[in-house]
Amino acid sequence: MPSRGTSHRGCRGAEALIEVRDAGVVYGAGGEAPIQALNRVNMTLNPGEFVALVGPNGSGKSTLGLLLCGLLLPTSGEVRVDGHATTDPAGRAAVRRLTGIVFQNPDNQLFASTVEDEVAFGPENLGLPPEETVARVEEALGRLGLRELRHAPPHRLAAGQKQRVALAAALALRPRYLVLDEPTALLDPAGREEVRAAIAGLRGEGIGLVLVTHAMEEAVLADRVVVLAGGQVALEGSPREVFARTAELRGVRLEPPLAARLADALRARGVSVPSGVLDLKELTAHLCRSR
Numbered sequence: 001m002p003s004r005g006t007s008h009r010g011c012r013g014a015e016a017l018i019e020v021r022d023a024g025v026v027y028g029a030g031g032e033a034p035i036q037a038l039n040r041v042n043m044t045l046n047p048g049e050f051v052a053l054v055g056p057n058g059s060g061k062s063t064l065g066l067l068l069c070g071l072l073l074p075t076s077g078e079v080r081v082d083g084h085a086t087t088d089p090a091g092r093a094a095v096r097r098l099t100g101i102v103f104q105n106p107d108n109q110l111f112a113s114t115v116e117d118e119v120a121f122g123p124e125n126l127g128l129p130p131e132e133t134v135a136r137v138e139e140a141l142g143r144l145g146l147r148e149l150r151h152a153p154p155h156r157l158a159a160g161q162k163q164r165v166a167l168a169a170a171l172a173l174r175p176r177y178l179v180l181d182e183p184t185a186l187l188d189p190a191g192r193e194e195v196r197a198a199i200a201g202l203r204g205e206g207i208g209l210v211l212v213t214h215a216m217e218e219a220v221l222a223d224r225v226v227v228l229a230g231g232q233v234a235l236e237g238s239p240r241e242v243f244a245r246t247a248e249l250r251g252v253r254l255e256p257p258l259a260a261r262l263a264d265a266l267r268a269r270g271v272s273v274p275s276g277v278l279d280l281k282e283l284t285a286h287l288c289r290s291r
């Protein structure tokens with residue numbers, strides 16, 4: 001990513017990171033039976049870090065994603081983006097500039113008549129000089145492999161291509177933090193691979209990435225995994241640490257990755273397998289060595 005301007009600096013002296021402190025969210029406080037979607041959640045996200053957010057349905061993942069971007073405000077506790085509290089009206093513009101989000105369904109996020117216009121929409125609305133908008137659009141299209149589709153109408157594209165356009169549009173705003181809420185959930189296997197590769201390509205770019213996912217094979221690629229259950233952080237650590245705790249994962253209705261399940265089954269039969277095996281390649285390599 002190109003260097004960032006001074007506009008990305010947070011409050012004076014504030015470190016660049018998102019901090020969620022004791023955050024709670026209650027939905028439906030006005031009338032309907034209130035739902036405590038998040039309860040005393042603590043979490044940090046550094047620029048350049050890749051965090052997978054996993055948990056069973058209704059555990060609060062999307063709610064936390066919205067909190068991180070300031071699109072939803074905590075009912076209790078606080079969320080700070082580079083020092084700006086999301087509840088502080090004076091910091092709202094900075095929070096919007098620093099964060100981005102891509103949702104599950106690309107059809108809900110695309111509205112322009114060409115891919116190029118779609119990607120240009122955000123930078124144009126920031127009031128950037130036209131040459132800066134053009135540069136950002138070119139870069140985002142290039143990074144997502146979309147240059148050849150620039151004149152195509154987004155609604156005519158395949159689902160994986162649409163999701164890449166949504167990612168390009170988010171990146172053209174040059175966020176420091178980007179939340180991806182199940183971006184591959186509605187895609188066919190080919191589209192899913194396309195978008196996973198695009199996400200993998202964002203590593204090392206200095207962007208703090210939060211990937212909400214039900215796919216454990218996506219979560220193992222992250223630097224850190226945060227497991228939500230019942231609106232609280234149930235487990236947190238490196239993929240190796242978290243996915244070795246298979247009993248605790250099952251306790252919150254999460255199926256560990258296939259390699260971890262196989263390793264458990266082998267251990268139950270007396271085969272020695274190290275803890276924290278993440279994929280089948282690793283497991284096979286260990287078994288071959290120990291024969």
Ligand SMILES: Nc1ncnc2c1ncn2[C@@H]1O[C@H](COP(=O)(O)OP(=O)(O)OP(=O)(O)O)[C@@H](O)[C@H]1O
Nearest residue numbers: 027028035037055056057058059060061062063064
């Ligand atoms: N806008 C809303 N109004 C009322 N309740 C909501 C709203 N959004 C979410 N909830 C409730 O808050 C809880 C957490 O929902 P959330 O969508 O954050 O979970 P999730 O982990 O993203 O689930 P999923 O895996 O199904 O996407 C659930 O009980 C859900 O029904």
Ligand SMILES: [Mg+2]
Nearest residue numbers: 061062063181
């Ligand atoms: Mg969700």
